[in-house]
Amino acid sequence: xxxxxxxxxxxxxxxxxxxxxxxxLKVHFRSKAGRVHAVDGVDFDVRDxxxxxxxxxxxxxxxxxxRAFLRLLPVPPGILAGGSVMFRPQTSCAGCGGExxxxxxxSGRRPTPCPTCRGQGxxxxxGTGAETLDLLKVSDKKMRGIRGDRIAMIFQDPGKxxxxxxxxxxxxxxxxxxxxxxxxxxxxxxxxxESGFQARALRRLAGQRDRRTDRMAAALWPPLRRRAQSVRxxxxxxxxxxxxxxxxxxxxxIMRSYPHELSGGMRQRVMIAQAxxxxxxxxxxxxxxxxxxxxxxARILDLIGQLQAKRGSSVxxxxxxxxxxxxxxxxxxxxxxxxxxxxxxxxxxxxDPRHPYTKGLLAAVPTTRTPRGKLAAIxxxxxxxxDPKPSCRFxxxxxxxxxACTASDPILSAVNPxxxxxxxxxxxxxxxxxxxx
Amino acid sequence: MTDMSRxxxxxxxxxxxxxxxxSLRGISxxxxxxxxxxxxxxxxxxxxxxxSFDIRPxxxxxxxxxxxxxxxTLGRLASGLLSPTxxxxxxxxxxAALSKLNAAYALPEDAxxxxxAPIEAAHGVTTMPKAAQARFxxxxxxxxQDSFSSLNxxxxxxxxxxxxxxxxxxxxxxxxxxRVVELLEQVGLGRQHLYRYPHQFSGGQRQRISIAxxxxxxxxxxxxxxxxxxxxxxxxxxxLNLLNDLQAERNLAYxxxxxxxxxxxxxxxxIVTMYLGRVVEAGxxxxxxxxxxxxxxxxxxxxxPDLAMDDPQVAKFAALDGSIxxxxxxxxxxxxxxxxxxxxxxxGWELDDIVRLLERSEDLFEALSDVSRHSDFAGELAFEDxxxxxxxxxxxxxxxxxxxxxxxxxxxxxxxxxxxxxFKEVGEVQLSDRGPDHIAACVLxxx
Numbered sequence: 001x002x003x004x005x006x007x008x009x010x011x012x013x014x015x016x017x018x019x020x021x022x023x024x025l026k027v028h029f030r031s032k033a034g035r036v037h038a039v040d041g042v043d044f045d046v047r048d049x050x051x052x053x054x055x056x057x058x059x060x061x062x063x064x065x066x067r068a069f070l071r072l073l074p075v076p077p078g079i080l081a082g083g084s085v086m087f088r089p090q091t092s093c094a095g096c097g098g099e100x101x102x103x104x105x106x107s108g109r110r111p112t113p114c115p116t117c118r119g120q121g122x123x124x125x126x127g128t129g130a131e132t133l134d135l136l137k138v139s140d141k142k143m144r145g146i147r148g149d150r151i152a153m154i155f156q157d158p159g160k161x162x163x164x165x166x167x168x169x170x171x172x173x174x175x176x177x178x179x180x181x182x183x184x185x186x187x188x189x190x191x192x193x194e195s196g197f198q199a200r201a202l203r204r205l206a207g208q209r210d211r212r213t214d215r216m217a218a219a220l221w222p223p224l225r226r227r228a229q230s231v232r233x234x235x236x237x238x239x240x241x242x243x244x245x246x247x248x249x250x251x252x253x254i255m256r257s258y259p260h261e262l263s264g265g266m267r268q269r270v271m272i273a274q275a276x277x278x279x280x281x282x283x284x285x286x287x288x289x290x291x292x293x294x295x296x297x298a299r300i301l302d303l304i305g306q307l308q309a310k311r312g313s314s315v316x317x318x319x320x321x322x323x324x325x326x327x328x329x330x331x332x333x334x335x336x337x338x339x340x341x342x343x344x345x346x347x348x349x350x351x352d353p354r355h356p357y358t359k360g361l362l363a364a365v366p367t368t369r370t371p372r373g374k375l376a377a378i379x380x381x382x383x384x385x386x387d388p389k390p391s392c393r394f395x396x397x398x399x400x401x402x403x404a405c406t407a408s409d410p411i412l413s414a415v416n417p418x419x420x421x422x423x424x425x426x427x428x429x430x431x432x433x434x435x436x437x
Numbered sequence: 438m439t440d441m442s443r444x445x446x447x448x449x450x451x452x453x454x455x456x457x458x459x460s461l462r463g464i465s466x467x468x469x470x471x472x473x474x475x476x477x478x479x480x481x482x483x484x485x486x487x488x489s490f491d492i493r494p495x496x497x498x499x500x501x502x503x504x505x506x507x508x509x510t511l512g513r514l515a516s517g518l519l520s521p522t523x524x525x526x527x528x529x530x531x532x533a534a535l536s537k538l539n540a541a542y543a544l545p546e547d548a549x550x551x552x553x554a555p556i557e558a559a560h561g562v563t564t565m566p567k568a569a570q571a572r573f574x575x576x577x578x579x580x581x582q583d584s585f586s587s588l589n590x591x592x593x594x595x596x597x598x599x600x601x602x603x604x605x606x607x608x609x610x611x612x613x614x615x616r617v618v619e620l621l622e623q624v625g626l627g628r629q630h631l632y633r634y635p636h637q638f639s640g641g642q643r644q645r646i647s648i649a650x651x652x653x654x655x656x657x658x659x660x661x662x663x664x665x666x667x668x669x670x671x672x673x674x675x676x677l678n679l680l681n682d683l684q685a686e687r688n689l690a691y692x693x694x695x696x697x698x699x700x701x702x703x704x705x706x707x708i709v710t711m712y713l714g715r716v717v718e719a720g721x722x723x724x725x726x727x728x729x730x731x732x733x734x735x736x737x738x739x740x741x742p743d744l745a746m747d748d749p750q751v752a753k754f755a756a757l758d759g760s761i762x763x764x765x766x767x768x769x770x771x772x773x774x775x776x777x778x779x780x781x782x783x784x785g786w787e788l789d790d791i792v793r794l795l796e797r798s799e800d801l802f803e804a805l806s807d808v809s810r811h812s813d814f815a816g817e818l819a820f821e822d823x824x825x826x827x828x829x830x831x832x833x834x835x836x837x838x839x840x841x842x843x844x845x846x847x848x849x850x851x852x853x854x855x856x857x858x859x860f861k862e863v864g865e866v867q868l869s870d871r872g873p874d875h876i877a878a879c880v881l882x883x884x
Contacts, residue, residue, distance in 0.1 A: 057669040249797040263760045285606045293503040298740040323742035358755040364674035366703035373681030377674035
């Protein structure tokens with residue numbers, strides 16, 4: 001991985017209520033035409049338990065930002081050119097065992113204590129005592145432990161992101177085998193202290209590290225076969241429970257079917273079950289309903305909302321559909337050409353948009369009130385992001401463009417509490433000054 | 438704008454004024470399902486099953502429905518890209534011919550053929566003289582959903598847009614180039630784009646090229662098959678505005694096939710809602726959005742996320758249960774009764790509905806060994822053991838079964854391992870008048 005070690009100046013303390021914070025994230029791609037600045041200095045925080053919407057048009061870098069959380073970017077041609085994605089994993093609260101008590105504020109979760117200082121506060125964790133990981137720098141092994149366990153992703157097209165050669169049960173089971181093999185062994189009644197070939201083989205079988213000899217022994221040697229079957233049983237129970245939670249009727253039947261046998265809505269439910277299987281702290285939903293019909297979309301959005309409320313996890317909801325984002329998100333970040341141009345509470349963004357791009361996007365959606373043929377289209381198209389000059393990226397499509405826009409980069413700064421905009425109209429002279437309001 | 442003046446006239450079909458560009462009558466497309474080593478036909482998917490409507494000059498007709506309801510197939514049938522299994526499409530009917538056509542279809546089946554013959558000969562898309570067919574193909578153009586696959590990647594823009602002009606011998610050489618430039622300028626492109634390949638354009642620009650190609654022969658009707666579903670909102674707005682300007686300029690008629698209700702509400706004068714290959718409701722746009730008569734239309738509209746959110750009470754998504762049933766064996770009666778929130782005993786509950794219920798249960802479906810049908814409405818289900826039969830009978834009498842389905846059962850008896858069921862026999866639900874120019878197929882008359 002080619003992670004630049006230099007640009008850490010942007011890294012800041014994670015405020016207590018935030019679960020993840022992105023600072024100055026830059027993801028570039030090498031291409032024949034030059035270096036494409038797909039994501040070029042993105043900053044935002046994800047608060048604990050909130051749904052953050054990431055909105056923008058095709059090619060604005062919203063999916064790349066989402067994937068940077070899980071480091072699911074092809075490197076090369078991708079270049080993680082700088083910035084940080086700080087993430088604070090959580091565990092279930094020791095005081096109440098996940099039921100919710102005063103100590104954890106009823107959420108049943110608490111931040112994982114910092115491994116260096118055991119929660120006392122040290123320079124590693126900036127004195128907060130909570131484990132804070134820079135997802136762009138942690139080792140690949142650690143990252144594998146986080147993917148699917150602490151951070152999970154729901155992909156856009158379930159038809160393409162489920163493996164067509166595995167049954168639903170087999171691919172859902174992988175999550176548990178990777179992250180919950182200790183629990184599976186415990187449920188199957190295999191003691192963690194047990195040693196010997198049988199126990200070692202079972203541990204390998206339950207952790208996706210099985211060898212050919214293990215599989216042969218499990219098939220031919222009755223004592224091992226019986227115990228391997230009880231592990232299998234425990235696994236099946238978990239898979240069925242995970243599927244059942246997404247309101248799939250008859251989960252045991254669905255487990256045996258292949259993805260092509262299911263409808264689009266059902267497949268997306270399987271994806272959601274897979275993402276939520278390990279009760280993650282952060283779910284990245286990358287346009288989960290784009291490939292679905294409106295009637296099914298409504299169901300899936302309901303389901304994501306319910307499960308999130310039940311578990312208190314945070315969601316980054318990536319979408320180009322403003323009406324959906326308005327319905328389900330607490331806060332919204334509007335992205336354009338690799339930058340966040342406006343971020344704020346959903347009401348602030350939709351009722352009081354400040355950036356000309358946000359205004360343009362909102363006006364472009366046909367509603368009951370728009371007279372026919374009078375949709376406010378934004379002229380032009382998204383600029384190519386090959387070696388951009390320092391200027392507002394929206395300048396060539398903006399109706400209010402002036403000298404400052406083409407001369408330097410606007411910086412995100414507050415217009416109202418919690419509502420930041422990167423536009424020279426709001427911050428005329430210097431980007432640092434507060435707006436008149 | 439002309440949209441106010443183009444509001445549909447009351448009782449459009451028999452009104453003397455408009456006539457129709459394209460009329461479909463009872464059009465069906467059944468795709469065979471083949472199986473086995475000999476690829477024998479084992480059934481038919483009824484993609485489109487007896488659809489009738491008119492497209493009037495200069496209007497936009499919206500065609501909405503979930504994926505798999507047959508709207509794309511219908512678009513292709515209308516444009517003549519697919520030939521129908523049965524039914525007819527008629528081109529360029531004036532008011533007199535249209536009323537003759539309606540009169541012919543009002544006749545009983547055996548007398549119809551004679552009355553239809555003169556209309557078929559003059560207007561039937563497949564039966565009219567060759568010259569008239571050529572005129573139909575010129576006047577009915579199509580814009581496809583996916584501009585990646587509908588523009589030849591090896592051809593230059595001038596070839597793509599100029600092809601229809603060349604085929605119909607409209608222009609060649611210098612004149613052709615000038616015509617293509619003119620067309621490109623109409624859709625917001627220019628001379629500099631003539632010698633480029635499709636891959637050099639963005640999605641919105643490619644869709645403009647498709648529209649330019651459709652406009653080349655100055656058609657009267659363009660069939661738009663989800664023209665904006667692959668585009669971003671800001672680009673979608675550009676394309677929708679362009680389509681509107683072109684319509685105002687040239688008095689084009691559009692058949693706008695889409696699943697996006699916000700777009701269709703914005704664009705269409707009239708809307709046709711389809712479900713499982715059939716029209717369930719048709720009417721003027723405002724009527725459908727304000728007082729839809731069919732529960733499926735209401736569900737679609739309720740599920741549409743709306744940016745405006747005037748009423749926080751309706752901000753909750755209304756959702757439909759279940760998925761579209763298999764179109765190879767559509768439900769009897771009203772196709773929608775399996776998912777309908779206001780279903781009645783008269784909606785066509787049948788034996789297959791029990792099987793659908795069984796599929797959702799854990800173990801009863803496994804225990805089912807045989808189904809023998811006397812008709813679609815009556816039959817026997819045999820189980821492997823008596824207990825399963827008893828459990829199903831209990832489930833069918835309990836609240837787990839929709840109340841309307843329970844009251845549609847005329848008899849339900851358990852005989853050992855056999856469960857005998859008979860449902861009320863119900864005919865197909867017909868489209869009926871609900872107001873000016875507004876028809877719906879629902880057993881609830883004043884829903």
